[in-house]
Amino acid sequence: MLCKLVDEGQHAGRLEDRLQAARQRAFVGRKEELAAFDEALCTGGRVLFIHGPGGVGKSALLERFAQHAAEADRTILMLDGRMLEESPAAFVAEARAVLADERAVLLIDSFERIHGLESWLRERFLPLLPSGALVVVAGRTRPDMMWQADPGWAGMVQIIELGELGRMDAAALLDSRGVADELHDPLLTFAGGHPLALSLGAAAPAGEGAAISSAVAVSDSAAGSRWTPAHDVVATLLDQLVGEVPSPAHRHALEVCAHTYMSTQDVLRAALPDEDAAALFSWLRRLPFIEPGPFGLYPHDVVREILEADLRWRDPQGYADMHRRIRTCLTHQIRAAEDADVLGAVGSLFYLHRGDGRRPQPHVWRGAGEVYEDVFRPEDAEDLLRLATEQDAGTVASVSHWMVRQPQAFRLYRRTADGELAGACAWLRLDSKTQAQADPVAATAWATAHANAPLRPGEHLAVYRSWVRKHHQGFSPVMNLIQWRAVAWFLRSHHLAWSFIAVRSDDRSSGRYEYYNMHDLGDHAQEGDAEYVLAAHDWRAVSAPLWLDRLLTTGAQQAPATHEPELAVLSQEEFNDAIRQALRHLAKHAELAANPLTRTRLLAGRATPALALRELLEDSIRDLGRDPQAGKPHRALDVTFLRGAPTQEAAAERLGLSLSTYRRHLNAGIERLSDNLWHRELHGPDQECLTEVVDHVTVGLSARWSGRGETSVAALDRVG
Incomplete structure (x- = not known):
């Protein structure tokens, strides 16, 4: 029976x-x-x-x-x-x-x-x-x-x-379905307080390829934090939460919105270049599970999770292509955006790499809109000084000094609800030693830079300071904005040699700056009763684009990043010596490969730096010929290094000059060449020069190298 x-x-x-x-x-x-x-x-x-x-x-x-x-x-x-x-x-x-x-x-x-x-x-x-x-x-x-x-x-x-359940109510729902306590966290992480997602997660199996035949969330407590929604759970949630969409373009817009922190028309336009971004944005903002935020539109958490999970499983290549387009767009936005818009781009860029299998990121992705950034105004002085006094009375004198001399360096972070000042930061630009003596932290930063790699003409360093009220410290929306502002300054500052982040030595969160490849070089500053660690970065050795690439790649979904060595930071004297050495050995691959110029900004990222150095020098000599006032120095360089005169005497004879006049012209040419390249080392090439260098380096290098005879060593040796 x-x-x-x-x-x-x-x-x-x-x-x-x-x-x-x-x-x-x-x-x-x-x-x-x-x-x-x-x-x-x-x-x-x-x-x-x-x-x-x-x-x-x-x-x-x-x-x-x-x-x-x-x-x-x-x-x-x-x-x-x-x-x-x-x-x-x-x-x-x-x-x-x-x-x-x-x-x-x-x-x-x-x-x-x-x-x-x-x-x-x-x-x-x-x-x-x-x-x-x-x-x-x-x-x-x-x-x-x-x-x-x-x-x-x-x-x-x-x-x-009607919003999602609170965490206690969501946990009670899982209890009512018999879910083991140790499975609550992974289920709540996936579903938040969304009742349907919680119910499906509680009743459905976990992992790849599981069939809905046993309640794994109920019976398999060993699954623990490994729990992820099965594909049929994702499909069911997509049907119930999202439903039918008007077209593939609308589905792609949803996927873009799910992948980014907050989506704007610019992001949609970059990710979907063949679609009407304005129309798609207008459609998104009317959806019941899409919310407006301070930097654009974003979906409810569970909708974001299921759209991401579905696309990553269904179309891995499409997911990777979308990610790459969005990342390129956001990187460009960070450099080009108005100051008021840059934080949204920085936050969105870091959000792309959330949960990518790397070490924990120092960001929290909840609470957007709880605080806002504002510029410093004279009427904010009292609030700022009160905040500095609360955090460290020893900094008050420095804050008073800088808010008068560099008011534009400060950003304030206020609570949206009541306007209370929750935090502040400053990006103090230092161009001279005299300027740096204004406070002990700035003075220590300047001395550290001078001892390791001094500033060169036209360069500056920056000291980053922050003050945050205790209940906003750690992982919080305030710290999000403060860190995003720092990243924006890193990426947008021109001619920045060094940056130093000042962190109290007793601050338990100071290690977060190692995430940003900022390191303690050993020199600490004493300000009042507090000791400050200076987390430093030389932007000439690791440029901003390379720094960002290293920071954002190597995630679980990314191919390993190609290792690129740090760049050499040369003084002008060292740079000029390297130019002469390179000209002396222009036809010798081994000597060019060992030349320090191959590790400078001039040739950063080149696959074959020795070949690129030779091309750079040859092209620079040709470029000098475009200057009508440099005719004589150019001809001396051309005959000596491009036409292969075996000796200085032969070069002088070809030019119809006396040996002394030839040497004077040659020296003048080398100086002009060195000055031009030094300017490019410090400030970067203009677009015309950059295009020419890239074209020459990438087209026909090997053929041009192998077909060239040896340039006279004696000619340059006798120049000095």
């Missing part, structure tokens, strides 16, 4: 009753919404409009409303928009009974399916209801503004946005 009745009547009643009872037991939270409904039950003549994304629990809430209404002995009519024809006649046919019932409670679910009836419902149907009737409308889309703009409805409609 397969089933033995233990108690007669055990299975009495309908299956529907048992289903309802199980659903009621699994219901958690929503105390505020239930209180609003109970109040409306007492007062009557009200409309509650519940809106929220799919799967957030609107239907379950309506069922609980129905239970409360039944307990109050009210007449209940529940309509499902999925089952109704979108016409006034069809709606009246289903809802006619409530028109004559003072105690009626009309519950309308899935209203987005009959959204076209909203104006008719407000203007024609609802005014006919008895004054004691109560109506609840639930749908994915927010009601239009006319409900609140109409003076009549403004006091009678209550609009409630």
Whole structure:
């Protein structure tokens, strides 16, 4: 006998009753919404409009409303928009009974399916209801503004946005489904407080290729933090939360929005160059699971997770291509954006690499909009000095000095709710030793730079200081903005030689700067009673583009980054000596490969630096010929190094010059050549020169090298 009745009547009643009872037991939270409904039950003549994304629990809430209404002995009519024809006649046919019932409670679910009836419902149907009737409308889309703009409805409609469950309620839901405690964290990380995602995660197996045949989240406590949603869970959530989209372009726009921290039209345009970015952005902002933020649009967490998981599994190459296009766009934005817009680009760039398998990143991805950045104004001085006093009274003198002399160096971070100053930072530019003596931290930074690799003409260093109130320290939205501002300054500063981040030696979070490849070189500063570590970086040795590439690549989804050595930082005298050495051995590969110029900014990133150095010198000699005032020095260089005169005497004879005149012209040419290249080393090539160098280096190098005879060593040796 397969089933033995233990108690007669055990299975009495309908299956529907048992289903309802199980659903009621699994219901958690929503105390505020239930209180609003109970109040409306007492007062009557009200409309509650519940809106929220799919799967957030609107239907379950309506069922609980129905239970409360039944307990109050009210007449209940529940309509499902999925089952109704979108016409006034069809709606009246289903809802006619409530028109004559003072105690009626009309519950309308899935209203987005009959959204076209909203104006008719407000203007024609609802005014006919008895004054004691109560109506609840639930749908994915927010009601239009006319409900609140109409003076009549403004006091009678209550609009409630149904969000995710709080963490305690979400954990209670998992408990009700029998999920082991050790599995709560990975499930909550994936689903947040989204009820449908939590329920599917609790009931479905984890990992690649699992079938929905056993409740792994319930039974396999060993899964622990390894739990990830199975593909069928992702597919179900996509159907329920996102549904059908108008076109592949719209799906791609959703995927871009899920991949970036916050999406703008610029990002959409870069990721989807063949589509109408403005139209796609407008469509995104109307979706119920898309929210506006300070830097653009972003999806609800669970929608973001499932879109990311689906694309990464379904189209790995498409995912990688999208990632690359977005990264390129954001990198360009950081360098080109207006100052007020740069933080969004920096945050979005780092967000692309969240959870990529690297060491923990010093960012938190919640709380956007809780604080905002502002520039320093004279009226902010009192607030800033008070903050500095709270953090370290020894810094007050330095802050007072710099906010007068470099007010533009400061950024303030205030709480959106009340304007309270939560933190501040400063990017202090130092061009001279005298300037650096203003405070002990700046003086130590200058001395450290001078001892390791002094500044060259036109270069400067920067000292980065920050002050953050205690309850905003650690991983917080304030620290996000402060760190993003530092990165923006790293990447946007021209002629920056060194940067130093000043961190108190007793600050437990000081190690976060190693994430940014900033290191303690050993020289600490004493300011007041506090000792400061100076986390340093030489931007001439590791340039900003290379630094950023190293920081962002090597993630789990990325190919290993090609190792590039640090660049040599030469003084002008060392640079000029290296130019002469390179000219002396222009045809000798081994000597050119060992020349320090191959490790300078001039040739950074070249696959064959020895060949590139030869091409650079030859092209620079030719470029000198374009200057009508450099004709004589150019001809001396050309005959000596490009036409292969075997001796200085032979070169002078070819030019029809005396030996002394030839040597004077040759020396002048080498000096002009060195000055031009030194300028490019310090400031970078102009676009024309850069294009020519790249073209020459990448086209036909080997052929040109192998077809060349040896340049005279004696000619340059006798120049000195």
